[in-house]
Amino acid sequence: MSVLILALAIILAVMSLVQKNTVPAVIAFVSMMFLLGVYYILLGEKLLGLFQIFVYTGGIVVLTLFGVTVIGSKFPEFKIRPWAVSVVTIVIIGLLIVPFLIPDIPIEGKVIPLKDQVKIFTDFYSLIAIFMGVVAASILYGSIRMLHTLKYGKE
Amino acid sequence: MVGFYLDAIAALILFGVGLYGVTSKSDFLKIFFSLEMLLNSVILLLASAAYHFGLTKGLAIAYVIIVIATLEAAAGVLIFILTNRITGEIIPDNLNKAVEDE
Numbered sequence A: 001m002s003v004l005i006l007a008l009a010i011i012l013a014v015m016s017l018v019q020k021n022t023v024p025a026v027i028a029f030v031s032m033m034f035l036l037g038v039y040y041i042l043l044g045e046k047l048l049g050l051f052q053i054f055v056y057t058g059g060i061v062v063l064t065l066f067g068v069t070v071i072g073s074k075f076p077e078f079k080i081r082p083w084a085v086s087v088v089t090i091v092i093i094g095l096l097i098v099p100f101l102i103p104d105i106p107i108e109g110k111v112i113p114l115k116d117q118v119k120i121f122t123d124f125y126s127l128i129a130i131f132m133g134v135v136a137a138s139i140l141y142g143s144i145r146m147l148h149t150l151k152y153g154k155e
Numbered sequence B: 001m002v003g004f005y006l007d008a009i010a011a012l013i014l015f016g017v018g019l020y021g022v023t024s025k026s027d028f029l030k031i032f033f034s035l036e037m038l039l040n041s042v043i044l045l046l047a048s049a050a051y052h053f054g055l056t057k058g059l060a061i062a063y064v065i066i067v068i069a070t071l072e073a074a075a076g077v078l079i080f081i082l083t084n085r086i087t088g089e090i091i092p093d094n095l096n097k098a099v100e101d102e
Helices: A002-018 A022-042 A046-071 A082-101 A114-152 B002-024 B028-053 B057-087 B092-101
Strands: none
Touching (some): A002 A022, A002 B002, A002 B028, A022 A046, A046 B057, A114 B028, A114 B057
């Protein structure tokens, strides 16, 4: 069941990027977020799952659809960037290989179990995700101010 | 244990799809979708760690990530509406040129 949900979520994620029309892309995105919310509920994290469903399929998608009404129903044509595929391939292969390259660190003669290795991720590395999110939000806010100044500052 | 690896692989694939979207797509809406996918891959990994290993501290971080994603969504929609007003399209590459032309 979980394999099915995760596979479907990944397929929908790809579909949302491949679609040429805006509304099917938004629908695929909503479905992916809804499936992830259902998966969190199946994992026993009801609050996180409901939060995910309410915030993403409720709030963010309404905002996005409002934006879609402004930009029209079709995505503009864009230049293909072939280097993007190679960058992603290198990063993914690197992320897959690195855990096997790093040997298990013995402390006092014992190898660190997987639970403690994951604890390092939840305690430290996930904070980096928050930091990066705040940085991204700051850059977005700065871009809005810049666009507003460029648009109305000259008039 | 197998379940955690399954979730980790799914999160990695989702991260890869999001990274591909951020680096290859050139309109605001798809870049925004890709950013959300990047954040959701981290949330998936945190939820899986909480379920399989009982590390509930990650869940608190997941809630914060969702809140930040919401703020990003609001800011992102504002950006592509403003860009659409200035340039008539939602491609960020052409923004500098359009502003210089004004």
